[in-house]
Amino acid sequence: MSIAANNIAHLGVNLEATNTPISSDDRNVAIKVLEGTPLPTTRTEAWKYTRVAKLGKISFTNEHADLQDISNFIIDETKCTFVFVNGHYAADLSSREIPSGVTCSLLSESSAIGNTTLKLEGEVFNALNTAYLNDGVEISIDSKAQVEKPIQIIHVLKGDHVLSNFKTRIHAGKFSKSSVIQGFFTVGDGTNFCNSTTEISVEENAFLTLEKVQYESESSFHISTEQVQQAKSSTFSINTLTLNGGLVRNNLNIEVNGENCTTHLNGAYLLKNKQHVDNHSVVDHKVPNCESHELYKGVIDDNSTAVFNGKVFVRQDAQKINAFQSNGNVLLSDNASVNSKPELEIYADDVKCSHGSTTGQLDEEAVFYLRARGISEKAARKLMVAAFVEDVFEKIENESVQSFVNRLLKERFEWDF
Template structure:
């Protein structure tokens, strides 16, 4: 069993590592917090619909230092996405950033990529000290603390002032579960300086038939007039469990577009927090889940409006078949100083099976009086009139269902601005629908 005592033994083994004082102090405080909090249970309101206790009945092992020796670059090419040859590509193997395998095509003036420990000890020390671990103010569960306690071989990504990066940045997370169950804990800190532009893509792959559990934390900070397009593609196997915690902090007036596509996997929990900390911030959050089998996908979003004249829009869609479970919990906070806030939230879902489940929990917490905020939720089946229309024109049942589900998904997919990635996702969805 992977329990607190096991993690304590592993943590004590980090005592002599070469991390900087900043990271060591942060890790120590986080492990003390983990000891107090323990693993989250379904008794907690935020984890009401997702019980992860069974995951920790499995004997997970931490990754080994020589993970990079087991995979060659030629083996990684099989995992390439369309358009990746015209992109910057970073690889994480078992949660560890691998500079030797990564391909940086942009110049150092355009894009700075460093091991997190190097950045914490060098010229970016101030940024790391101020922003690394800041997400713990919002993400207070034991799993977030566990990731921070075991920060090892993370990555620091920095866009200098004025850099409108043309090439997208791909982060591939690969877990080698070929001979034993593996727990990996990737950690990333991304900083977009004034008037910079980044397209960021994350993907996840488990190699092997053993169990994998990824406990990821990524923290992103945007200065004035920065632009972020952030795409997360989850298309792993049923033996892969994943907790992904993302915090995006807009410290200057900036623009964020975030899109999460969840197609395959075991138990998946996505925490996405947006902190709108400057007047005029704008953010758009999109999500699409196509669930089948026993998949369990839980989307938790938080938009904290701290300053006036901010705009946020959320649209999450889910399709559930077989015995799959989908959850959307969206929370909007409007602080007392955040007058003139416009915040919208919508969750739309289709159930294709009597055994599938959708749980939706939209929430508004408003402490200002001059705002426009709304939320809505729908859960239903395919439109019978539309089905009749298609069937009456000779379209077979399965094809008619697929056409309607593609139409249901289209307004989410159209938000993917990277054309090769969008076409790739469209093909994945077609294959997914054909096999359902």
């Protein structure tokens, strides 16, 4: 592959080498892709509404930073908590009481990381992540293990011009039940970049829930990719809660490889100022008799922009698929914007699929009604906004995640849910 103009291979230059044992095959491919692929522009269909050119102009490092207190970032009190600061494991902030039936290891400590399931070709951020991986966690749930407490990963960026290439690998064994929390945060308002990938394999009859909370500064960049494989009769749920972040791009790719699977994709994004949040999801139904439910809702204020692109594939012969997709947006300002594109590509003929997208403003008649009952205008609007996104938040089963999110909403938007 030749060297492409405007590639981001140079982003690796100032990064201190790490010892994560990515397979040399993957690393070589990744480096080639980095050199041979230009940074996407808005002419690239998948990046039509999201500009990342600025990323190529920043000289990032992956230097260490000291962090004393992360109490504000602890979502769940679980004792199985891995904390990373600038992509480096912070042993003193972590607690590694691993529940029985679970194996967790740092990627930097492992002898070899299995081959990646990420698509590298044409995917510069996956390639960057693979070629210059800082660290991450590998989680393996034993077959039949019922893990009550979540496994928690807290990722914090601190300083300026810091890039963390971070990875989580989750293997949920047959008939197991478990949940993982990922929290992405920043300290200060540096121009930092979290480039995270998560590779997930959900085995037969396993239940896995991923709670992803994003609360990074308005000056930060966050690009993440979840690559999920579901084996037969498995259930995978993900709640993506984007409560802050300058430029956020979430790529969620779910391959449903086995029959009788259930998939839940829930997302809420609440934007203000100049934030830009882009959720791209793909559910690929390759086999029959599965169901997927996708619900994303957003509230967009000030000059912020939200992008939703949800694609559902139903392959030929993947009959009896129930796939539902819905995206709703409320614009709170004249300068806020939304680009919503729900897509269904169906090649089977006996399926039940629906998709819908709505974008509107708060129902002024309802606001008037609430005010006429004695609720101040501000409180009435908050109540309406809360009611709008509530059906996403109510899907969060973990109560500590719920109360943590409520705290952040109060902190950032003065919303009481």
